[in-house]
Amino acid sequence: MRFRAKIVDLACLNHFSRVINTIAKLAKTCTLRLTVSKLYFILSDKVANGGVSMWCELCQGNFFDEFQMEGVAAEHNEIYLELVPENLSRALKTAQNAKAVKIKLTNKHCPCLRVAVELPSLSSSSRIVTHDIPVGVIPRRLWNDFREPSVPDFDVSIYLPVLKTMKSVVERMKNLSNSIVIEANLSGEMNLKIETDLVSVTTHFKDLGNPPWASEDGCQSSAQGRDLENMAEARIDIKKLQQLLAGQQVNPTKALCNIVSKRIVHFILLHEDVSLQYFVPALA
Amino acid sequence: CILHCFLFLLVFGRAIHAIARVSDEFWFDPVEKGLALRSVNSSRSAYAYVFFSSMFFQRYCWTAVSQPCQKEKQLSLPCKLIIKSILPVFRCVNVLERNVEKCSIYTNVNDHHITFQLLCKHGVVKTYNLTFQECDPLQAVFAKHMCPNILKVHSRLLADIMIHFPTSQEEVTLSVTPVKVCLKSYAEEDTGFSKTMLTEIQLNPDEFDYFQVGVDSEVTFCLKELRGLLAFSEATSVPVSIHFDISGKPIAFGIEDTVLEASFILATLSDVEKETASQQPPCVSQRQESNAEAAASKKPRWNGNAPNTESAKPTSPLAKQEIKSIPRVAKKGTTGVAGTAITEAEDRAVLEGEATESLSYFYKYCIFQFHSLFFGAVCYKEKDAISHTFHSLATPSDAEEDFGSGQSSQV
Numbered sequence: 001m002r003f004r005a006k007i008v009d010l011a012c013l014n015h016f017s018r019v020i021n022t023i024a025k026l027a028k029t030c031t032l033r034l035t036v037s038k039l040y041f042i043l044s045d046k047v048a049n050g051g052v053s054m055w056c057e058l059c060q061g062n063f064f065d066e067f068q069m070e071g072v073a074a075e076h077n078e079i080y081l082e083l084v085p086e087n088l089s090r091a092l093k094t095a096q097n098a099k100a101v102k103i104k105l106t107n108k109h110c111p112c113l114r115v116a117v118e119l120p121s122l123s124s125s126s127r128i129v130t131h132d133i134p135v136g137v138i139p140r141r142l143w144n145d146f147r148e149p150s151v152p153d154f155d156v157s158i159y160l161p162v163l164k165t166m167k168s169v170v171e172r173m174k175n176l177s178n179s180i181v182i183e184a185n186l187s188g189e190m191n192l193k194i195e196t197d198l199v200s201v202t203t204h205f206k207d208l209g210n211p212p213w214a215s216e217d218g219c220q221s222s223a224q225g226r227d228l229e230n231m232a233e234a235r236i237d238i239k240k241l242q243q244l245l246a247g248q249q250v251n252p253t254k255a256l257c258n259i260v261s262k263r264i265v266h267f268i269l270l271h272e273d274v275s276l277q278y279f280v281p282a283l284a
Numbered sequence: 285c286i287l288h289c290f291l292f293l294l295v296f297g298r299a300i301h302a303i304a305r306v307s308d309e310f311w312f313d314p315v316e317k318g319l320a321l322r323s324v325n326s327s328r329s330a331y332a333y334v335f336f337s338s339m340f341f342q343r344y345c346w347t348a349v350s351q352p353c354q355k356e357k358q359l360s361l362p363c364k365l366i367i368k369s370i371l372p373v374f375r376c377v378n379v380l381e382r383n384v385e386k387c388s389i390y391t392n393v394n395d396h397h398i399t400f401q402l403l404c405k406h407g408v409v410k411t412y413n414l415t416f417q418e419c420d421p422l423q424a425v426f427a428k429h430m431c432p433n434i435l436k437v438h439s440r441l442l443a444d445i446m447i448h449f450p451t452s453q454e455e456v457t458l459s460v461t462p463v464k465v466c467l468k469s470y471a472e473e474d475t476g477f478s479k480t481m482l483t484e485i486q487l488n489p490d491e492f493d494y495f496q497v498g499v500d501s502e503v504t505f506c507l508k509e510l511r512g513l514l515a516f517s518e519a520t521s522v523p524v525s526i527h528f529d530i531s532g533k534p535i536a537f538g539i540e541d542t543v544l545e546a547s548f549i550l551a552t553l554s555d556v557e558k559e560t561a562s563q564q565p566p567c568v569s570q571r572q573e574s575n576a577e578a579a580a581s582k583k584p585r586w587n588g589n590a591p592n593t594e595s596a597k598p599t600s601p602l603a604k605q606e607i608k609s610i611p612r613v614a615k616k617g618t619t620g621v622a623g624t625a626i627t628e629a630e631d632r633a634v635l636e637g638e639a640t641e642s643l644s645y646f647y648k649y650c651i652f653q654f655h656s657l658f659f660g661a662v663c664y665k666e667k668d669a670i671s672h673t674f675h676s677l678a679t680p681s682d683a684e685e686d687f688g689s690g691q692s693s694q695v
Binding site: 087090091094121122123124125127128129130131132133134 | 447448450479480481482483484485486487488489490491
């Protein structure tokens with residue numbers, strides 16, 4: 001098992017750092033899956049996470065100048081590592097003006113991702129800062145736990161409002177209630193509602209637009225033939241929504257969510273070279 | 285004594301904050317030449333000293349009030365303050381600079397008060413009356429000039445380096461060879477599968493303003509207490525000098541310019557874990573021996589003074605020698621007379637030291653020996669780690685246990 005990669009371009013480095021920062025806000029521990037062409041940050045739905053799951057996919061070519069990987073075996077040319085994304089985020093935080101960043105999988109006392117940042121210095125040789133991030137190697141027999149979740153059979157799919165606006169609304173609502181109801185319909189209308197003993201607050205968004213999903217053998221049939229005004233709703237933990245929104249440092253190219261009434265809300269945030277899916281189950 | 289001064293708030297405030305990182309209380313010691321602030325942490329593994337010369341202040345008036353008490357004439361009256369009472373005064377140093385036009389400090393020995401008065405904008409005057417407690421002087425003696433390794437670096441560089449370590453990082457290890465400097469986070473070996481991220485920074489000797497490595501060494505010390513000094517040195521923009529030796533011996537971070545001087549002396553982790561089940565002959569003799577031979581190889585200063593090792597008392601040549609070699613840290617604030625008094629204290633204390641040696645606190649860290657008149661010397665298990673070159677000349681306050689009582693601040 002070998003992995004080494006290098007980033008030399010500052011813009012790529014900043015972009016990569018931003019992705020890591022977003023992941024760090026969403027998960028305390030997650031799985032990093034490395035393949036020849038892609039990196040995935042995966043959080044599988046366990047009770048410990050509150051049932052949320054996350055799937056984030058990046059094309060390595062868009063970030064790394066060098067990328068070499070050898071998986072556990074020839075037929076299974078992949079590596080699955082368990083790590084704390086906050087550590088990676090911290091290691092990259094002070095690499096803002098680095099000459100180069102190298103990431104390597106090592107196993108000195110225990111498996112680590114070694115991040116070596118080469119910084120410019122006043123002297124002839126560069127300053128090198130090395131961070132050893134402990135990781136856990138996930139054995140092949142457990143790889144099935146980390147498969148890409150399928151898009152649920154949703155009732156409504158709708159584009160999200162401007163994330164900044166949505167974030168400030170949700171943040172204020174967070175002070176009042178622990179759960180929030182998201183409801184939306186196929187006419188581009190979405191409401192965010194909270195209700196407590198003392199107060200109920202609803203924020204209405206309209207003209208959001210509904211993304212067209214190509215129907216594959218009619219599996220989206222539940223969405224077709226649906227009354228356009230009919231709201232699908234789900235009550236979810238407001239903190240999870242807030243974490244998702246707070247973690248977004250750059251406006252995504254596309255942001256949408258799929259709602260399965262009373263079951264799950266599936267958020268999809270697409271940037272040019274990164275896609276992030278976040279599944280939040282509905283509260284009972 | 286009456287002390288009356290106006291001061292550069294930012295720098296003074298940062299000094300207070302730096303000292304606050306070491307301990308909750310500090311010694312406020314105005315002397316003729318200036319104002320000395322000192323503090324030591326509870327485990328005696330960190331000592332902070334900041335001295336503002338009278339020129340630092342816009343106005344500095346110090347009047348000696350001689351008190352006919354005790355055997356020595358105390359011309360200065362050191363006193364102890366709880367730092368928590370003074371921190372609010374200097375809480376937001378940045379804001380302070382903008383709003384406060386003048387700050388003056390008055391002391392009145394008779395009613396045991398120190399008054400900080402801030403004259404702010406718009407005619408607002410804030411007055412803080414803090415009660416202090418008289419106490420014995422606190423001082424550490426550390427022979428910087430005896431350190432084989434000396435680095436001088438601008439505080440900006442140090443800050444740039446420290447930023448790579450998380451704020452929660454407790455301890456770091458500095459390791460030097462003549463061609464390489466490396467600073468890395470330190471984690472206890474016995475954490476098993478270490479879950480913590482370890483950071484290491486490699487620097488080139490070129491980056492230092494002054495670089496002298498006499499002996500390859502690796503010293504581990506507490507970063508937390510140091511951060512205060514770093515912030516302080518950034519405020520003063522005076523370069524920081526680092527004096528150290530091998531592991532187990534203290535490391536001193538200091539800054540110095542014409543109007544102020546600061547030293548933060550931190551204990552370092554000793555490699556030698558082995559316990560002295562064999563409690564050898566008194567600390568004293570061991571010390572002297574190791575000192576004599578160590579000294580002989582380092583500097584000619586100490587030679588010829590091999591004290592009689594078996595005796596229970598330190599020989600007077602030794603004692604005198606110490607006084608002679610008082611490094612600057614100790615010199616300020618002590619009068620000649622006090623010096624003599626200290627010798628006496630030393631004599632007595634060493635006796636006590638031996639008596640209580642069997643108490644042997646097992647300290648992994650050892651910084652310097654406190655000879656206490658009141659509660660026995662603290663002896664360290666690693667005899668090698670004990671360096672003769674630094675003795676504290678004074679006792680910590682006897683009121684360690686009961687200083688809580690009667691110490692109140694009317695803020």
